Amino acid sequence: MTTSTEAIELSIVMPCLNEAETLAVCIDKAQGYLRRSGVVGEVVVADNGSTDGSQEIARAHGARVVDIPVKGYGAALMGGIEAARGDYVIMGDADDSYDFSNLDPFVGRLRAGDQLVMGNRFQGGIAEGAMPPLHKYLGNPVLSWIGRVLFRSPIGDFHCGLRGFNRQAILNLHLQTTGMEFASEVVVKSTLGGLRVSEVPTTLEKDGRSRPPHLRSWRDGWRHLRFLLIFSPRWLFLIPGAVAFLLGFFGTLVLAFGPIVIGDVGMSEITQTYLAALAVVGYQAIVLGILTKIYAQHEGFNIPRSRSFDRLERRISLESGALAGLGLFVVGLVIAIVQFSIWAGTGFGPLDQSSAIRVAILSALFMMLGAQTIMAGMFLGALKVGLRRN
Structure with missing residues (x-):
């Protein structure tokens, strides 16, 4: 939690498009982490045009809402990152699949000087039903392997939605993509730009939404692959x-x-x-x-x-x-x-x-x-x- 006179160390940014079912619990977990850890921080909800009242829920639970008119996962995140006030940013999906109450591994690596800290779900554990078999055994492993080969990246989970970074270092990369391939762009450009990159184990739980996810397996998988190939x-x-x-x-x-x-x-x-x-x-x-x-x-x-x-x-x-x-x-x-x-x-x-x-x-x-x-x-x-x- 912050006061108006305190310098913000950490901004927790959540992209949001109609996440009324799970947004409150994610914000509460993030706010609880800030209180327990003593980290001076804020929660930023980068809203991408929600029509289910997500904005009001976010404000009611103490988050700062930033309206992002440009559609897309990457556009929402970049808008949130640009609006963040912290030296560090931890981003994560607002579907209650990531544990915002346990961010110490990320903060520790960022304080140690790492400029991009990726979560690795394959090391931390994936709950039953949390990731479709197509993603778990084909999509994520293959795309991550291609990324490691093409760009000599040390990252084993290119598409983990929970990651932390030095805000200014990421802004200096001038990220451009607006869709789901933003996840790959962050890792690729950070690696090529010589940033200190590391990863920590993190868990993935089954999300709490009753509707299907925004992610489209084949379409978004192709967009990730296309980005990796065009950039090499x-x-x-x-x-x-x-x-x-x-x-x-x-x-x-x-x-x-x-x-x-x-x-x-x-x-x-x-x-x-x-x-x-x-x-x-x-x-x-x-x-x-x-x-x-x-x-x-x-x-x-x-x-x-x-x-x-x-x-x-x-x-x-x-x-x-x-x-x-x-x-x-x-x-x-x-x-x-x-x-x-x-x-x-x-x-x-x-x-x-x-x-x-x-x-x-x-x-x-x-x-x-x-x-x-x-x-x-x-x-x-x-x-x-x-x-x-x-």
Whole structure:
């Protein structure tokens, strides 16, 4: 509890959208924790447009209500965090699934200097029926594993709704998402931003609502996965693109010299056509991944950096891209000219169809890669145009 003259150490923020059934008990638990622990704090309810009287319930139980007009879980939380007055914030859902009466582990880690303290429900315990099997055995473990792999995060439960953090450190991350993927954005940007991140065991009880939760398993799971992949262009574009390009390019090149038979499987111009298409798609993915990362860094997004990529960025430009693309295009054009000359030497008579098609595919591949490289270089030049920013 606080007085008007006391500096607030902790703000307990609860997002709320029609939580009249459980909001009061959550606030009472949080207020009880503040009284028992002696922590100078407040309870903030970030209301996202409730129509069931949640606002009045919150005020009646001593919470400060902040109205958030922008819809979404992330929007409500960011509005609450911005309105909070404490040095630290602990956020948690207002459905009575998290224990607001036992926040000492979070406060202790925050006072020790950690800037993000995540709850881990798998370590603390999940009550029977508190988490759907789809979330418990597939959704949360898989998405958390992907997050740990892509961003080298130490967090084992990316989507725990009970977490604490240094308010200013989180505001400095300039979080943007408004939906459920906000949970992933906090962890990813905190990790990439070099914040001190830790986790503590916490429990999850079956929520006290009679209505279904706002969470939609497949829709919100996809939004989390999409965020993780887009924020890591290396894994979304560069690595899959490189595999596809190398397989497609060298397969096309080898088949240009003649059919290949492996066991009972024969590969010729039809296989070569598909491999050339694979090479083009893979190359486009590589180019898009590079341009995406350059754009993100140019705009100041906090994404993973590497020395090798920084060196690559310094070396590539509109001019170097145009020259490399022109070189690839000329190689394809020379192959086409040689093929045309051979045809002309026969008096434009019939050619061996299989051989001619294989050479034409190789020629077309080089010219397409060259054109793509030239256009990518032009786009890169546009990205690097210096602009005065307000």
